[in-house]
């Protein structure tokens with residue numbers, strides 16, 4: 169008599185959690201032509217990954233514009249980053265949620281050497297340790 173014991177997890181792929189955690193499996197573009205003109209040098213103070221949205225003060229899911237370093241909320245909150253991009257023409261933003269970088273001009277996630285310092289600064293601010301240096305792939309597990 170064999171009961172259907174659940175047993176220990178054997179590392180089967182769990183079903184993806186719906187929404188919320190953006191553990192997307194997309195491949196970021198690496199040839200974004202906007203990044204050079206839409207990413208400014210990092211402020212000396214670095215980045216504050218816990219900064220609230222400049223417009224609505226929502227603290228939960230924000231992006232920082234890599235052109236002007238203002239912080240706005242995602243489209244899942246009030247869409248203030250999308251509005252900021254529309255108003256200013258700034259195109260590249262970094263997510264404090266998962267350290268991904270979005271280019272509005274490409275309408276895609278991007279990966280580029282120019283955004284790495286910002287990514288590192290945000291990661292350090294959020295987790296208190298350095299961004300894993302070995303690979304860009306690590307960004308998908310940045311939120312553990």
Ligand SMILES: [Zn+2]
Pocket residue numbers: 221222223224225226240241245246247248
């Ligand atoms: Zn907002």
Ligand SMILES: [Zn+2]
Pocket residue numbers: 233234235236237238252256258
């Ligand atoms: Zn901006």
Ligand SMILES: [Zn+2]
Pocket residue numbers: 200201202203271272273274275278
């Ligand atoms: Zn682009």
